[in-house]
Amino acid sequence: MSSNTTHKPIIFALNSNKPLAEKIAAASGMPLGKSTINQFSDGEIKISIDESIRGDDVYIIQSIANPANDNLMELLIMIDAVRRTSAHSINVVIPYYGYSRSTKKTRSRAPITAKLIATFLQNSSADRVIALDLHAAQIQGFFNIPLDHLNADRLMSEYLHDQHLDDNAVVVAPDHNGVARARNIANRLELPLAIVDNRDPESNDYVPEAIIGDVKGKNAIIIDDMIVTGRKMKVSADVLKDHGAKKVYAAVTHPVFADDAVKNLNDDNLSRIIVTDSIVIPDKFKSDKLTVLSVGELIGKALKLIQEDKSTHVLF
Known part of the structure; x- marks a missing residue:
């Protein structure tokens, strides 16, 4: 789905980098949404969205950094939660795209993990990905949805x-x-x-x-x-x-x-x-x-341009 100014934008900050998410929100002029993220006693992640976002353009901020597996799973669960709220669009903002060093088979029977992450995100119903300084340019080709590749x-x-x-x-x-x-x-x-x-x-x-x-x-x-x-x-x-x-x-x-x-x-x-x-x-x-x-202003300005259906090229 494409974003436009008729739908209210809202940002959700997950646990990997809340200070950066706050800077992005300030730079973009978008509000931070209310959500609760907990873990069950066995370590499973529990997420609830604490306000109505029906018809909104949602931006989820999450770096896939240490602990990479927890942060990735948290992101996928949040996307699913947003998808079930009838949001207008789901935009995933990944300041650091983890698992990005495996972009090709370097030996037999090896995985291409960067492609696997892209598949996870697409299959979870993300509409757009915004990433910063991907380790390899070919990762952009792993997506069949729009990907905005920002650089610092x-x-x-x-x-x-x-x-x-x-x-x-x-x-x-x-x-x-x-x-x-x-x-x-x-x-x-x-x-x-x-x-x-x-x-x-x-x-x-x-x-x-x-x-x-x-x-x-x-x-x-x-x-x-x-x-x-x-x-x-x-x-x-x-x-x-x-x-x-x-x-x-x-x-x-x-x-x-x-x-x-x-x-x-x-x-x-x-x-x-x-x-x-x-x-x-x-x-x-x-x-x-x-x-x-801080890349907060860079990403915040990019989100504002994307929300207004404008090119991010002016940032570079």
């Missing part, structure tokens, strides 16, 4: 420029898979591009030694979509320093942050780490070198 490139670029972190700088892709994302930021900031020649970014043993491009005497800005263990950032910073980079900054959208990220992100070769609030960051990962930018 402008937000990151403006921060880097305002803080003069782009002075005498070069933008760096931490591996060959991330070149397109890094090039977008480099073009915005009118900076050169370099690549860490990481031939096996998923390996915990492989350490890259070469850089494609010139980083000597320059500040290096590593661009990526997510940090999980932080190892890729650490080895990238180490090899950049070995090749003469002055300071190394990391600008990454999603702070997924597994437990061992604390040690890797505190590496002396990383001067500053810039992330967004697409995922709530536990206190144990916070530090003086971590800067968090």
Whole structure:
């Protein structure tokens, strides 16, 4: 179903990131709906919608982040609850699309989990998905319903420029898979591009030694979509320093942050780490070198444009 201004919009915040949902509501001018989310004694999720939303355009905010399985199930149950209220449309807003690293079969008998999540969402009767910085562009093709793919490139670029972190700088892709994302930021900031020649970014043993491009005497800005263990950032910073980079900054959208990220992100070769609030960051990962930018205004403005049947392209 398409949204239009004759139907009242309303936002429901699930448990994964309520602070971001509140910012999105404020930026979009849409009210936050009333719902109750509990668990039965055996851990099953129980949801009730505490007001009438018949005929409304509903926007559900949920990141599929740790605990990913609970948050995914909570989202699917909420979609089903909304579907049974005779809402006009169900729009699912996913600031962080979990399970996104499995987009193709890398070996025999392997699942394509990112496609499975898309199937779940479509079969649950979602009408539209709004996602932020998907790990792989092909995920958009997994959906047969409208998907609005937002990105934080402008937000990151403006921060880097305002803080003069782009002075005498070069933008760096931490591996060959991330070149397109890094090039977008480099073009915005009118900076050169370099690549860490990481031939096996998923390996915990492989350490890259070469850089494609010139980083000597320059500040290096590593661009990526997510940090999980932080190892890729650490080895990238180490090899950049070995090749003469002055300071190394990391600008990454999603702070997924597994437990061992604390040690890797505190590496002396990383001067500053810039992330967004697409995922709530536990206190144990916070530090003086971590800067968090909010995507609340970006997503809120996107929802307002979608509700008014306007293009989101103006945001980028």
